[in-house]
Amino acid sequence: MEIAKLQFITNYISDISHLNQVKAVVKAGVKWVQYRPKYTSKADVIAEGQEIAAFCKQHSVVFIMNDSVDISLQLNTDGVHLGNEDMSPKEARKILGNNKIIGGTANTIKDVICLINQGVNYVGLGPYQFTETKKNLSPVIGVKGYEDIIKGLNNKNLVIPIIAIGGIKSEDVKGLLNTEVHGVAISSLISDASNIHKKTTALLNLF
Secondary structure: OOOOOEEEEOOOOOOOOHHHHHHHHHHOOOOEEEEOOOOOOHHHHHHHHHHHHHHHHHOOOEEEEEOOHHHHHHHOOOEEEEOOOOOOHHHHHHHHOOOOEEEEEEOOHHHHHHHHHOOOOEEEEOOOOOOOOOOOOOOOOHHHHHHHHHHHHHHOOOOOOEEEEOOOOHHHHHHHHOOOOOEEEEOHHHHOOOOHHHHHHHHHOOO
Protein backbone atom coordinates (compact mmCIF):
# COMPACT_ATOMS: atom_id res chain seq x y z
CA MET A 1 0.00 0.00 0.00
CA GLU A 2 1.40 3.38 -0.99
CA ILE A 3 2.51 5.68 1.81
CA ALA A 4 0.72 9.04 1.40
CA LYS A 5 2.75 12.23 1.12
CA LEU A 6 0.24 14.22 3.22
CA GLN A 7 -0.93 12.43 6.35
CA PHE A 8 -3.52 13.94 8.64
CA ILE A 9 -3.38 13.14 12.36
CA THR A 10 -6.53 13.89 14.32
CA ASN A 11 -6.03 16.52 17.01
CA TYR A 12 -7.31 15.56 20.45
CA ILE A 13 -7.14 19.15 21.77
CA SER A 14 -9.32 20.52 18.97
CA ASP A 15 -12.85 21.79 19.55
CA ILE A 16 -13.94 19.66 16.58
CA SER A 17 -14.56 15.92 17.09
CA HIS A 18 -12.11 13.46 15.57
CA LEU A 19 -14.85 12.17 13.28
CA ASN A 20 -15.71 15.64 11.97
CA GLN A 21 -12.02 16.45 11.49
CA VAL A 22 -11.70 13.31 9.37
CA LYS A 23 -14.81 14.09 7.35
CA ALA A 24 -13.55 17.60 6.59
CA VAL A 25 -10.07 16.60 5.43
CA VAL A 26 -11.27 13.62 3.41
CA LYS A 27 -13.80 15.78 1.58
CA ALA A 28 -10.88 18.07 0.69
CA GLY A 29 -8.91 15.18 -0.79
CA VAL A 30 -6.79 13.65 2.01
CA LYS A 31 -6.23 9.92 1.53
CA TRP A 32 -4.46 9.03 4.80
CA VAL A 33 -5.81 9.56 8.30
CA GLN A 34 -4.25 8.64 11.65
CA TYR A 35 -6.68 8.52 14.57
CA ARG A 36 -4.99 9.86 17.70
CA PRO A 37 -7.46 10.02 20.60
CA LYS A 38 -6.14 10.88 24.07
CA TYR A 39 -7.52 11.05 27.59
CA THR A 40 -10.76 9.21 26.86
CA SER A 41 -12.16 5.78 27.65
CA LYS A 42 -11.42 2.77 25.46
CA ALA A 43 -15.14 2.29 24.87
CA ASP A 44 -15.45 5.87 23.57
CA VAL A 45 -12.38 5.42 21.35
CA ILE A 46 -13.79 2.25 19.82
CA ALA A 47 -17.24 3.77 19.30
CA GLU A 48 -15.86 6.82 17.51
CA GLY A 49 -13.22 4.74 15.78
CA GLN A 50 -15.89 2.50 14.25
CA GLU A 51 -17.55 5.54 12.70
CA ILE A 52 -14.22 6.83 11.38
CA ALA A 53 -13.33 3.38 10.03
CA ALA A 54 -16.63 3.11 8.17
CA PHE A 55 -16.25 6.60 6.71
CA CYS A 56 -12.67 5.95 5.60
CA LYS A 57 -13.60 2.63 4.01
CA GLN A 58 -16.46 4.29 2.14
CA HIS A 59 -14.06 6.90 0.73
CA SER A 60 -11.06 4.58 0.11
CA VAL A 61 -8.95 6.38 2.71
CA VAL A 62 -6.10 4.68 4.59
CA PHE A 63 -7.01 4.56 8.30
CA ILE A 64 -4.15 4.23 10.79
CA MET A 65 -4.66 3.75 14.54
CA ASN A 66 -2.26 5.60 16.83
CA ASP A 67 -0.45 3.65 19.58
CA SER A 68 -2.86 0.74 20.18
CA VAL A 69 -2.45 -2.57 18.35
CA ASP A 70 -5.38 -3.94 20.34
CA ILE A 71 -7.78 -1.22 19.15
CA SER A 72 -6.36 -1.43 15.63
CA LEU A 73 -7.37 -5.09 15.58
CA GLN A 74 -10.84 -4.36 16.90
CA LEU A 75 -11.43 -1.63 14.32
CA ASN A 76 -9.69 -3.57 11.53
CA THR A 77 -7.72 -0.47 10.57
CA ASP A 78 -5.25 -0.46 7.70
CA GLY A 79 -2.44 -0.28 10.21
CA VAL A 80 -0.99 1.25 13.34
CA HIS A 81 1.51 3.97 14.22
CA LEU A 82 3.67 3.14 17.24
CA GLY A 83 5.49 5.53 19.55
CA ASN A 84 8.68 4.77 21.46
CA GLU A 85 6.78 3.58 24.51
CA ASP A 86 4.28 1.40 22.62
CA MET A 87 4.53 -2.22 21.54
CA SER A 88 7.56 -2.94 19.36
CA PRO A 89 6.92 -3.04 15.60
CA LYS A 90 8.21 -6.63 15.50
CA GLU A 91 5.63 -7.75 18.05
CA ALA A 92 2.91 -5.73 16.32
CA ARG A 93 3.74 -7.45 13.03
CA LYS A 94 3.27 -10.87 14.61
CA ILE A 95 -0.21 -9.82 15.74
CA LEU A 96 -1.36 -7.76 12.75
CA GLY A 97 0.23 -9.79 9.96
CA ASN A 98 2.16 -8.79 6.86
CA ASN A 99 -0.69 -6.98 5.10
CA LYS A 100 -1.07 -4.19 7.64
CA ILE A 101 0.88 -0.92 7.65
CA ILE A 102 3.12 -0.31 10.65
CA GLY A 103 4.75 3.06 11.23
CA GLY A 104 7.11 4.10 13.99
CA THR A 105 8.28 7.31 15.62
CA ALA A 106 11.94 8.36 15.46
CA ASN A 107 14.07 11.30 16.54
CA THR A 108 17.57 10.21 15.46
CA ILE A 109 19.21 8.17 12.71
CA LYS A 110 19.78 5.43 15.29
CA ASP A 111 16.02 5.34 15.92
CA VAL A 112 15.31 5.15 12.19
CA ILE A 113 17.72 2.26 11.63
CA CYS A 114 16.24 0.41 14.61
CA LEU A 115 12.75 0.80 13.13
CA ILE A 116 13.93 -0.34 9.69
CA ASN A 117 15.39 -3.45 11.30
CA GLN A 118 12.02 -4.11 12.93
CA GLY A 119 10.23 -4.05 9.61
CA VAL A 120 8.21 -0.82 9.68
CA ASN A 121 6.65 0.48 6.47
CA TYR A 122 7.42 4.14 7.17
CA VAL A 123 9.00 6.34 9.83
CA GLY A 124 7.50 9.46 11.41
CA LEU A 125 10.63 11.52 12.06
CA GLY A 126 10.46 14.55 14.29
CA PRO A 127 9.64 16.83 15.82
CA TYR A 128 10.48 19.39 13.15
CA GLN A 129 9.85 22.12 15.69
CA PHE A 130 7.88 22.66 18.89
CA THR A 131 4.29 21.43 18.87
CA GLU A 132 1.60 21.51 21.56
CA THR A 133 -0.11 18.39 20.21
CA LYS A 134 2.66 16.13 21.52
CA LYS A 135 3.54 15.64 25.18
CA ASN A 136 7.10 14.74 26.31
CA LEU A 137 8.58 16.24 23.17
CA SER A 138 11.92 14.91 21.88
CA PRO A 139 14.62 17.38 20.75
CA VAL A 140 13.55 19.34 17.68
CA ILE A 141 15.22 18.38 14.39
CA GLY A 142 14.85 21.32 12.00
CA VAL A 143 15.62 21.20 8.29
CA LYS A 144 19.32 20.43 8.83
CA GLY A 145 18.43 17.46 11.02
CA TYR A 146 16.36 15.91 8.25
CA GLU A 147 19.11 16.58 5.71
CA ASP A 148 21.74 14.94 7.93
CA ILE A 149 19.64 11.90 8.77
CA ILE A 150 18.55 11.26 5.17
CA LYS A 151 22.13 11.70 3.96
CA GLY A 152 23.26 9.22 6.62
CA LEU A 153 20.64 6.69 5.51
CA ASN A 154 21.62 7.12 1.85
CA ASN A 155 25.26 6.50 2.75
CA LYS A 156 24.20 3.20 4.33
CA ASN A 157 21.95 2.34 1.35
CA LEU A 158 18.94 2.30 3.64
CA VAL A 159 15.62 3.28 2.08
CA ILE A 160 12.39 3.94 4.01
CA PRO A 161 9.65 6.56 3.53
CA ILE A 162 10.40 9.35 6.01
CA ILE A 163 7.44 11.45 7.14
CA ALA A 164 8.33 14.78 8.75
CA ILE A 165 6.19 15.63 11.75
CA GLY A 166 5.88 18.21 14.50
CA GLY A 167 4.77 21.82 14.32
CA ILE A 168 4.94 22.01 10.53
CA LYS A 169 3.46 25.14 8.93
CA SER A 170 2.45 25.67 5.30
CA GLU A 171 5.60 27.66 4.55
CA ASP A 172 7.78 24.81 5.86
CA VAL A 173 6.54 22.11 3.50
CA LYS A 174 8.56 22.95 0.38
CA GLY A 175 11.80 23.20 2.35
CA LEU A 176 11.14 19.87 4.03
CA LEU A 177 10.38 18.16 0.72
CA ASN A 178 13.71 19.49 -0.57
CA THR A 179 15.45 17.40 2.12
CA GLU A 180 14.04 14.30 0.35
CA VAL A 181 11.55 13.39 3.05
CA HIS A 182 8.73 11.34 1.54
CA GLY A 183 6.03 13.56 2.99
CA VAL A 184 4.66 15.36 6.02
CA ALA A 185 2.17 14.62 8.78
CA ILE A 186 -0.07 17.50 9.84
CA SER A 187 -2.44 17.89 12.78
CA SER A 188 -3.22 21.28 14.37
CA LEU A 189 -2.33 23.31 11.26
CA ILE A 190 -5.40 21.75 9.65
CA SER A 191 -7.69 21.10 12.60
CA ASP A 192 -7.31 24.65 13.95
CA ALA A 193 -7.84 26.32 10.56
CA SER A 194 -10.87 28.62 10.21
CA ASN A 195 -11.62 26.81 6.95
CA ILE A 196 -10.35 23.21 7.11
CA HIS A 197 -11.30 22.45 3.51
CA LYS A 198 -9.43 25.47 2.14
CA LYS A 199 -6.32 24.85 4.29
CA THR A 200 -6.21 21.16 3.35
CA THR A 201 -6.60 21.89 -0.36
CA ALA A 202 -3.79 24.45 -0.20
CA LEU A 203 -1.49 21.92 1.49
CA LEU A 204 -2.30 19.19 -1.04
CA ASN A 205 -1.38 21.60 -3.82
CA LEU A 206 2.17 21.83 -2.42
CA PHE A 207 2.91 18.24 -3.44
